[in-house]
Amino acid sequence: MTKVNVETAKKSALVRDPDWWRGAVIYQIYPRSFQDSTGDGVGDLRGIAQRLPYIASLGVDAIWISPFFTSPMKDFGYDVSNYCDVDPMFGDLHDFDAVVEAAHALGVRVIIDLVLSHTSDVHPWFEQSRTSRDNPTADWYVWADPKPDGTPPNNWLSIFGGSAWQFDGTRMQYYLHNFLTSQPDLNFHNPEVVDAILDVERFWLERGVDGFRLDTINFYYADKELRDNPACPPEMRNDSIAPSVNPYNWQEHLYSKNQPENLGFLKKFREVLNEYGAVAVGEVGDAQRGLEIMAEYTSGGDKVQMCYSFEMLQPKLLAAGDLVAMQTKLNEEAPEAWPCWALSNHDTIRHVTRWHLSPPAIKTYATLLVCQRGSVCLYQGEELGLAEADVAFEDLQDPYGIQFWPEFKGRDGCRTPMVWEPSNSYGGFSEAKPWLPVAPEHLGRSVSVQEEDEHSVLHHYRAAIALRHDHPALARGTFEDLEQIGEVVHFVRRWEGKEVYCAFNLGELTVDIDAPEGHWTNIAEDLNGVAIREYAQLRLGPWEYCIALKQEG
Structure with missing residues (x-):
């Protein structure tokens, strides 16, 4: 090609x-x-x-x-x-x-x-909005009058610290900013x-x-x-x-x-x-x-x-x-x-x-x-x-x-x-x-x-x-049979008749768990995954895992 x-x-x-x-x-x-x-x-x-x-x-x-x-x-x-x-x-x-x-x-x-x-405070929408209370974008941002004592309209806080309100002397109102004062919030109610x-x-x-x-x-x-x-x-x-x-x-x-x-x-x-x-x-x-x-x-x-x-x-x-x-x-x-x-x-x-x-x-x-x-x-x-x-x-x-x-x-x-x-x-x-x-x-x-x-x-x-990508069950399948044993978490992914078993040891201790029933193929060999051995417990050392595909029949 x-x-x-x-x-x-x-x-x-x-x-x-x-x-x-x-x-x-x-x-x-x-x-x-x-x-x-x-x-x-x-x-x-x-x-x-x-x-x-x-x-x-x-x-x-x-x-x-x-x-x-x-x-x-x-x-x-x-x-x-x-x-x-x-x-x-x-x-x-x-x-x-x-x-x-x-x-x-x-x-x-x-x-x-x-x-x-939100936008920047130098976005043309906001630059116009802050000029007056009756311009074409006056209501495009969240504006509010101060309380009678001049303090912000409510107690909302900014993720970047301090009040979520900034006073503007031209409109004599506060505008909302959930982040920086230079990031005024748009008014989606408009x-x-x-x-x-x-x-x-x-x-x-x-x-x-x-x-x-x-x-x-x-x-x-x-x-x-x-x-x-x-x-x-x-x-x-x-x-x-x-x-x-x-x-x-x-x-x-x-x-x-x-x-x-x-x-x-x-x-x-x-x-x-x-x-x-x-x-x-x-x-x-x-x-x-x-x-x-x-x-x-x-x-x-x-x-x-x-x-x-x-x-x-x-x-x-x-x-x-x-x-x-x-x-x-x-x-x-x-x-x-x-x-x-x-x-x-x-x-x-x-x-x-x-x-x-x-x-x-x-x-x-x-x-x-x-x-x-x-x-x-x-x-x-x-x-x-x-x-x-x-x-x-x-x-x-x-x-x-x-x-x-x-x-x-x-x-x-x-x-x-x-x-x-x-x-x-x-x-x-x-x-x-x-x-x-x-x-x-x-x-x-x-x-x-x-x-x-x-x-x-x-x-x-x-x-x-x-x-x-090789196993659609991992990308799109259901997420079932979720269980925890110590710091091992295991679950099954199923998609269009295929079944993938996943077990992960997220701890520093070796853990033995019961292997799932059936015949399984290790599909994580390239990732050094642990294989399931028939008639034996699955032993996972610290940070080891098992990813296996169930064989048909």
Whole structure:
């Protein structure tokens, strides 16, 4: 088959399966830190295009590109000033089109990050909105009068610290910001705002994107009456969304997010997705109701296809009991819902450091991830087993870390540049000093180093992804017979008559469990999986696992 025919076949394969997202493996790219093609120390779209063959070699189904839109970069692209253009530091729309074309030629779909709950304060919509109370976009943001004593309208808090309200002297009103003061919240109760957002959705779908990652999907609507949030009892506080030093955790965010009107908007968003055969995965930012909201937003086939919450992004090690409780609760809330699991992303300490993982444990959690029911997100560098980088205060860029230093060092430690080769201190990321320093300890774990080591974490991730694709039961099957014995968790995945047994020892002690009945073939030999031996107990040493296919007959 000629090269042209191969590319045509790959492109047509992208069109054929409307349910490709079920069980898909999605690779997250943080564009500032992936590959610099211009020598300015900041990654860009051309750099992504250059590295797409590497991404395709992992066997992933899609890439998710974090924001590259025009922005003042106070929150590094999560403060958008133009939804329909590329910030010059990343390139231009032609460069984005080239990424889409190159990805599709390699059989990889493209998902982009839409930040819809808020804009930058220099977005033209907000610049006009703040000029008066009666201009065309006056009601496009959440504005409210002060209390009689001049204090904010209610007690809502910002994830980035302090009140969620900022006073504006021109309108003599407060505006809502759940994040930085420079990130005012849009008023989704206004139908004109909803129409404008749907126009943004269509703009990128027309450019060929295959879907969206929806940032803070549960923050779109605020309570119309602006009622105070109740206190969160100390025993219910959870620092998976905000660091423990942030009083944000002391409230139950009953009214500032998770509003029922959001369901109506998601249905409208899904209608547009359906016109193009596109998909969406939503980030559910909630410490108490994450799984419940995930189920609510993905059930019924008329909202988003996938959501991920923070259960696997939590600070505490995901032990066997946690996994059983999480999966049991999700199955009870909505067995038809479709989760998207992630161990690391651009907002959390890398899980290797967060959970203090040993080299065997890194590989075990990677294998466990691809055996879960749902889809999977991998964060750039995760496949190298990168630990969190230690970024000195003078090198910090993240306003979140600067605000809460030193108790919380922010998100820069997981955002340092990707390491491609170890020949210099920039790791092949750039020819110039990068916007964040490359961690010296990362150089020895670079792509080129691990490509030469058949036992590396990189090769393990490739083999784990291939295992998921080779066995549809792992990607799309049911999730049944979940049990825990000590720190061993085991379950069965079933799909179209095929049955795969999975058992994982997530602890430091050897555990013997009863082997499942029947004849089984070890399908994880390439991953050093333990085989099931007939008429014998299954013995799993520390961080060992068994993945086996039931033989027919």
